[in-house]
Amino acid sequence: MSTATVDTSGLAQRRLALLGNPNCGKTALFNRLTGSQQKVANYAGVTVELKRGLMKTAAGRSVTVIDLPGTYSLNPSSQDETVACAMVLGQSLREKAPDLTAVVIDATRLRRGLRLVAALKRVGVPMVVLVNMMDRVRAQGRELDVARLQSALGVPVLEATGISAQGTEALRQLLDQADVWNQPRPDITAVRQDADSARTDDTQAQAWLQAAGMDQPMAAHAWSRTLDAWLLQPVTGVLVLLVLLFLIFQAVFAWAEWPMGLIESATGWVGEGVDGLLPAGLLKSLLIDGVIAGLGGVVIFLPQILILFFFILVMEESGYLPRAALLLDRLMGSLGLSGRAFIPLLSSFACAIPGIMAARTISDRRTKWVTVFIAPLMTCSARLPVYTLLIGAFIPAKTVYGMSLPGLVLFGLYVMGIVSAIAVAWVLKLWRGAGEPVQLMMELPDYHLPRVKDLAIGLWQRASIFLRNVGGIILSLTVILWFLSTFPQAPAGFSGSPIEYSFAGRIGLALAGLFAPIGFNWQIVVALIPGLAAREVMVAALGTVYALSQTGDEVGAALGPLIAQDWTLATGLSLLIWFVFAPQCLATLAVVRKEMGGWAMPVGMAVFLFGLAYAASWVTYRLALNLGGSF
Ligand SMILES: Nc1nc2c(ncn2[C@@H]2O[C@H](COP(=O)(O)OP(=O)(O)OP(=O)(O)O)[C@@H](O)[C@H]2O)c(=O)[nH]1
Numbered sequence: 361m362s363t364a365t366v367d368t369s370g371l372a373q374r375r376l377a378l379l380g381n382p383n384c385g386k387t388a389l390f391n392r393l394t395g396s397q398q399k400v401a402n403y404a405g406v407t408v409e410l411k412r413g414l415m416k417t418a419a420g421r422s423v424t425v426i427d428l429p430g431t432y433s434l435n436p437s438s439q440d441e442t443v444a445c446a447m448v449l450g451q452s453l454r455e456k457a458p459d460l461t462a463v464v465i466d467a468t469r470l471r472r473g474l475r476l477v478a479a480l481k482r483v484g485v486p487m488v489v490l491v492n493m494m495d496r497v498r499a500q501g502r503e504l505d506v507a508r509l510q511s512a513l514g515v516p517v518l519e520a521t522g523i524s525a526q527g528t529e530a531l532r533q534l535l536d537q538a539d540v541w542n543q544p545r546p547d548i549t550a551v552r553q554d555a556d557s558a559r560t561d562d563t564q565a566q567a568w569l570q571a572a573g574m575d576q577p578m579a580a581h582a583w584s585r586t587l588d589a590w591l592l593q594p595v596t597g598v599l600v601l602l603v604l605l606f607l608i609f610q611a612v613f614a615w616a617e618w619p620m621g622l623i624e625s626a627t628g629w630v631g632e633g634v635d636g637l638l639p640a641g642l643l644k645s646l647l648i649d650g651v652i653a654g655l656g657g658v659v660i661f662l663p664q665i666l667i668l669f670f671f672i673l674v675m676e677e678s679g680y681l682p683r684a685a686l687l688l689d690r691l692m693g694s695l696g697l698s699g700r701a702f703i704p705l706l707s708s709f710a711c712a713i714p715g716i717m718a719a720r721t722i723s724d725r726r727t728k729w730v731t732v733f734i735a736p737l738m739t740c741s742a743r744l745p746v747y748t749l750l751i752g753a754f755i756p757a758k759t760v761y762g763m764s765l766p767g768l769v770l771f772g773l774y775v776m777g778i779v780s781a782i783a784v785a786w787v788l789k790l791w792r793g794a795g796e797p798v799q800l801m802m803e804l805p806d807y808h809l810p811r812v813k814d815l816a817i818g819l820w821q822r823a824s825i826f827l828r829n830v831g832g833i834i835l836s837l838t839v840i841l842w843f844l845s846t847f848p849q850a851p852a853g854f855s856g857s858p859i860e861y862s863f864a865g866r867i868g869l870a871l872a873g874l875f876a877p878i879g880f881n882w883q884i885v886v887a888l889i890p891g892l893a894a895r896e897v898m899v900a901a902l903g904t905v906y907a908l909s910q911t912g913d914e915v916g917a918a919l920g921p922l923i924a925q926d927w928t929l930a931t932g933l934s935l936l937i938w939f940v941f942a943p944q945c946l947a948t949l950a951v952v953r954k955e956m957g958g959w960a961m962p963v964g965m966a967v968f969l970f971g972l973a974y975a976a977s978w979v980t981y982r983l984a985l986n987l988g989g990s991f
C-alpha cells in the first residue's frame with residue numbers, strides 16, 4: 361500500500377470565504393480557484409447569493425471556498441450585503457463562520473478596500489488580504505510593494521490577478537501553511553459600525569497606505585473619462601443608448617438568418633430520414649409529429665437568442681451597464697423607482713428569474729417590491745421564439761427606410777414591454793406612494809474591452825442552458841402533449857381531424873369559448889397550457905399540435921407557413937400582444953414567492969398580468985378586425 365504524501369484528513373471541512381467590495385474580482389478569483397463558471401461582470405452587484413466550490417491548495421489539500429456578494433462595510437444596507445457580512449461574522453443562522461476570510465481588494469481602489477480590512481480587523485476576523493487586479497497596476501507602469509503593506513497591516517497580503525491562470529498561485533501556497541488557519545476567532549460583540557467607526561476605518565486605511573508608500577492615487581483611466589463625457593451626458597447619452605438598443609434588434613434578425621436557415625434544413629433532413637426509415641405507425645408519429653416538429657420548432661431560435669446574449673454580455677463586461685443605470689436614474693426616480701432598479705430590470709431581458717434575484721441589491725423595500733412586480737414585463741429571451749415565429753408568419757420581410765420591418769416590429773414589442781412597465785410603476789406610485797428617495801450610489805467601473813474568451817464562455821453557458829431545456833422540460837412536455845393529442849384515437853369514420861377527438865383536443869375545444877373573444881383557436885389554447893412551464897414550450901407545443909392536425913402530405917411543413925395559412929392577422933397580432941403581458945412562466949412566479957416571502961404577491965401578479973394580457977389582446981383583436989375587415 362502506498363502512503364499518501366499529503367495529509368488531507370479533516371481538511372476538506374476547512375472553509376475559506378471571499379469577501380470584498382463589489383466588483384473587485386471575487387467571483388473571477390473564485391472561478392479560478394475552484395474551476396467554477398459563476399457569473400462575472402463589470403458592475404457592482406453581480407453576485408447576490410452565497411456560492412460554494414472546492415479548491416486544491418498547492419500541496420493538493422481540499423478547501424471549501426465560498427464566494428460572497430460584495431459589501432462596502434460591515435454595516436449592510438441591502439439583502440445581498442447582509443448575507444456577506446452575517447456569514448463572515450458568524451451571525452448567520454444557516455452558515456457557520458468561515459475558518460479564514462480572504463479579503464479581496466481592488467489594487468486600483470486600495471483605500472476603499474482597506475477601509476473594509478480595517479473594519480474586519482477591528483472585529484478580529486481571521487484573514488488574508490488579496491490585492492487583485494495587479495495586471496492593471498502594472499499596465500500603468502507601477503508596482504505595489506505588498507511586503508510593505510503586509511508589515512503595515514500585520515496580516516498576510518498577497519498579489520492576485522483574477523483573469524490570469526497563475527493569478528491565484530500565491531494563495532494556493534499560502535493555504536498550505538498551518539498558521540494562517542490558526543488565527544483567533546472574531547469577537548462579534550465588537551461589531552459597531554457608526555459614523556465614528558467609519559471615520560476611524562478610513563483614517564486607518566490612509567495610515568496603512570502611507571506606511572506602505574502607496575498613498576499616490578492611481579491615475580484616472582483616460583479613455584473611460586473621455587467616453588463618459590459623451591455617454592453620461594443626458595442628451596447624447598440617451599441617444600446612444602437608444603441607437604444601441606435599436607441596432608441590437610436589427611442584428612437579431614439580420615445576423616440570425618443564415619444559421620436559422622441551416623438549422624431548418626437540418627431539421628428537415630432528420631424528419632425526412634426518419635420518415636423514410638420507419639413504417640407508418642405510432643412510433644413514427646411520436647418521432648416526427650412529437651419530437652422533431654416540437655423540438656425543431658424551438659431549436660431554430662438558438663441563433664437569435666445567442667445574438668441577443670452577445671450584446672448583453674458585451675454591455676455587462678465593458679462597464680456600460682451602470683452608466684445606462686445612471687442615465688435613467690432620473691426617469692426611474694419620477695416613477696418612484698431608482699437607478700438601482702435598472703440592473704435587475706435589464707437582467708430581466710435575459711430572464712426574469714435572475715432579474716428578480718438581482719433586486720436583492722435594492723435596500724428600499726417598496727422600490728424592491730415595484731421592481732419585482734414589473735420585472736416580468738421586460739421581454740425575456742424565452743419570448744424571442746414566440747415573437748419571431750409570429751412575426752415571420754404575419755409580418756412581410758420588407759425593408760422600410762433601410763430598416764428591416766420584422767426588426768422594427770420586434771423592437772416595437774420590446775418597447776411595448778418597457779412602456780407598460782413604466783405605466784404600471786407610475787400607477788403603483790400614484791396608488792401606494794413613492795419609496796424612500798435614495799440617491800443613486802452606484803460605482804462606475806473603468807471601461808474595458810470584453811475578452812473574447814469570457815464572451816465565448818458566456819455564450820456557451822447560454823447555449824447549454826437553452827439546449828438542456830430543449831432536451832429536458834421541452835422534450836418531456838412535448839412527449840406528454842403528443843400523448844394527450846394522440847389518445848384516445850378517433851374511431852373510424854370520425855369526421856374531424858383525429859386530434860379533435862383526443863384529450864388535448866377536447867380540453868382545447870372546451871376552453872376555446874373563453875379565448876374566442878381574443879381570437880385564439882383551440883390549437884392555441886392547447887399550446888398555451890404546457891407553455892405555462894416556459895414560454896418557448898408554447899412554440900414546441902404548437903409545432904406538435906399542428907403536425908398532428910395535418911393529414912397526409914402536409915406533414916413536415918414548417919410551422920410558420922402553417923399558422924400563416926390557418927390564422928387571421930388579427931389572431932396573430934392578438935397572440936403577440938398576449939405574450940407581451942401574460943406571465944406564461946411558473947418558474948418566475950415561484951421565484952417571486954421565494955424572494956418576497958408568501959404567495960400573496962405571485963398570485964396577485966399572475967391575476968393582474970393575465971387580466972392585462974386578456975384585455976390588451978382583446979383590444980388588439982377587435983382593432984385589427986375592425987380596421988382591416990377579416991384580413
Ligand atoms: N484586469 C483585471 N480584471 C479583473 C480581474 N479580476 C476580475 N476582473 C474583472 O473585474 C470585473 C468584476 O469581476 P467580478 O469577479 O464579477 O467581481 P465581484 O467582486 O465578484 O463583483 P460582485 O459580485 O458584483 O461583488 C469583471 O469584468 C472581471 O473580468 C483582474 O485581476 N484583472
Ligand SMILES: [Mg+2]
Nearest residue numbers: 386387406407
Ligand atoms: Mg461576484
